[in-house]
Amino acid sequence: MTAMLRYTVVPDEVPVSGPGPAPRAVALQLRVTNTGGHAVALDRLEFALDPGDSGDRLTGEQEVGGIVAAATGGTEWYARGDGAGTFSAVPWRRGFRLEPGGSIAFDLADIVVNREPGTAHLVLGDGTALAIRKIPAPPRIVKFESVPAEVELGRPSMLEWATTGAGACTLTTPDGTEDVGLDGFAEVWPADTYAYTLVAEGDGPAAKQRCTVTVAGIAIAGFSATPRRVAKGDEVMLRWDVHNAASVTIDPGRLEVDPRSGARPVRVEADTRFRLTAGRGSQTPVVAYDSVEVMPVELDGLAATPPVVRPGESSTLHWEADWTSGFRLAWPGGSVELPRGATAHAVHPAATTTYTLTARGRDERTDDVTVTAGPAITRLTLVTEPDRPGRVRLRWKVQGGRAELGVGGTSAPPMEPVADEDDRWITRLPRVTHIRVASGERSAVLALSGFGQDNGVRVERLDLTAAAGFTSPGAKAAVEWVTHGGTTYGDVADHSSTRPIRGAAGRVPVHVGPRAAFRPLWTGDLTVEHRGGAYAAVDWQTT
Structure with missing residues (x-):
């Protein structure tokens, strides 16, 4: 009857424990198959593993007690061991019969295989011995990883590895290859993304595994x-x-x-x-x-304070500028370099002088200002009133000298001393009235026509201004006017150009030119005329 049973053990080859500190544990399965044509009655099975450290033993005497026996799922048997390598199994019910072609199976787990290669046996109770070959186990890397797997440049990552069946391990880094433990850790500081290589050597082919630590992108x-x-x-x-x-x-x-x-x-x-x-x-x-x-240079607002001084006295030139790297201030016979942060410079002219400021940078910008040394007429203003056509209010301002005023019917009226800055109402205007304001050799003459008539047209206001004086060569002057009741026209002429006066109100700039014998520095005329012939006019010249 027993000859009808076939015994097999799976697997029939197991690796021995390697040289590492952790022994190798395996599991075996014993299968019993009825190969005959009749059912076989079975009420008990016994099988044993011979412990020992020699090549014909599977496990050591200290480890045999830890083997766990159990019936495989589907096998209605109960299995147990005696702790010394002998195992027995009985069915759950009496009268068990193994039908033809049927099988039962039993598992033996947690078998610690010893280190000696050779052939061990699983021996059945009827004397059948099943051979189990113990073969050298190749090394295996069971763990090789990095934490974290991606790092910022200049930050570390920790490599961790574990092996079985290995006798020696090496780790290859950008710095070279070095021996490491069979299990262990290594802190690495990659300068770039790198694949670290771990090689485990032992019986059989070496195991190799790579672990890449990624350095985050730039x-x-x-x-x-x-x-x-x-x-x-x-x-x-x-x-x-x-x-x-x-x-x-x-x-x-x-x-x-x-x-x-x-x-x-x-x-x-x-x-x-x-x-x-x-x-x-x-x-x-x-x-x-x-x-x-x-940025391109910006230069604005060059002016002198005061614009008129006595010869040798101080006047301060001041300006606003942006995007400059420095300045050059020049005048006839001299110049000075000024730093980029300069906004003012004191001058002491002995005579009327025009100063030219050049702001340097990406490009250059220039501006000029005249400081008058000596007497200067800086303002003349005429104002009329609509209900009093027969009178004119005159305002004047003289700096650096004594003022004189003359009013009459000729261009050279008798002169009288007056305050440097004052105003006066002029009445009983003849057909042509001359008004002369002078200081020393400087003078400005206004010739008024038609101002005494009540004809509906008038010059409401005429302003002649020059901060450095009307008669200072290089000075900047201006004419402003307001008229009423007719068409306004006229001209302003300086040494270089003639500019028209048009409209009931406006302003014309003037550049005082160089002095010339028997010639006024600059002149002008303004007329407001009604189509019926009524008019009011004023002419002026400075010398």
Whole structure:
């Protein structure tokens, strides 16, 4: 009857425990199959493993007690061991019969295989011995990982590994290959993405495994050049914040800077587009840009305070300027260089002098101002009233000298001393009235026509102004007017041009030219005329 039963053990080859500290544990399955044509009655099975350390033993005497026996799922049997390597199994019910072709199976788990290769046996109660070959186990890497798997440049990652069946291990890093433990840890600081290689050697082919630690890609968190608008020669501050780069350069100039973050001043002479290039190893460089603009020079408001002084006294030139790198102040016979932050400069003219200020930078801007040394007539104003056509109010201002006033029917009326700055009502106007204001050799003459008539047309206001004086060569003067009741026309002539007067109100600038014998410095005339023939007119000249 027993000859009808076939016994098999699976697997019939198991690896021995390797040289490492952890022994190798395996599981076996005993299968009993009825190969005959009749059912076989079975009420008990016994089988044993011979413990020992020799090649014909499967496990050691200390480990045999830890083997766990159990019936395989579907087998309605109960199995147990005696702790010494002998196992027995009985069915759950009496009268069990194994039908033809049927099988039952039993599992033996947690078998610690000893280190000696050879052939061990599982022996059945009827004397059948099932051979189990113990073969050398090849080394195996059961764990090789990095935590974290991705790092920022300059941050570490921890490698961890575990092996079985290995006698020696090596770890290859960018610095080379070195021996390491069979299980262990290693902190690495990759400069770029790198695949670390672990090799486990023992019986059989070596095991090799790679673990890649990724260094995050280059990122430019910030790049700026400030301020963005500057004057020629100004410094701008470059600032950058870069992640995961091994090198950072800034152009133009090929500046090699800290690859992480920093600030650096640079001087610019023209519009500049800065480029930051961040690189690392074979990675494609990452670039960022920022630009600064060198602004054109602005110069405005050059003036003198006071504009009229006694010879040798001080006057302060002052101005407003932007985007300059420096100034040059020039006058006949001299010049001076001024720093970019200058907004004023004191002068002491011995004679009337025109000063030219040049602001330098991306380009140049110039302006000039005249300081009169000596007497100067700086204002003449005529005002009329609509209900009093027969009178005119005259205002004047003289600086640096004594004022005289004359009113009469000729261009050279008798003169009388007056206050330097005052006003006077002039009445009983003849057909043509001459008004002369003088100080020393400086004079301005107004000739009024038609001012005494009540004809519906009038010059409401006429202003002649010049901060440095009407008669100072190089001075800047202006004519302003308001008329009523007719068509207004006239001209203003200086040494270089003639400008028209048109409209009921307006303003014309004048540039006082150089002195010439027997010629006025500048002249003008204004007429307001009604189509019926009524008119009012005023002519003037300065000498």
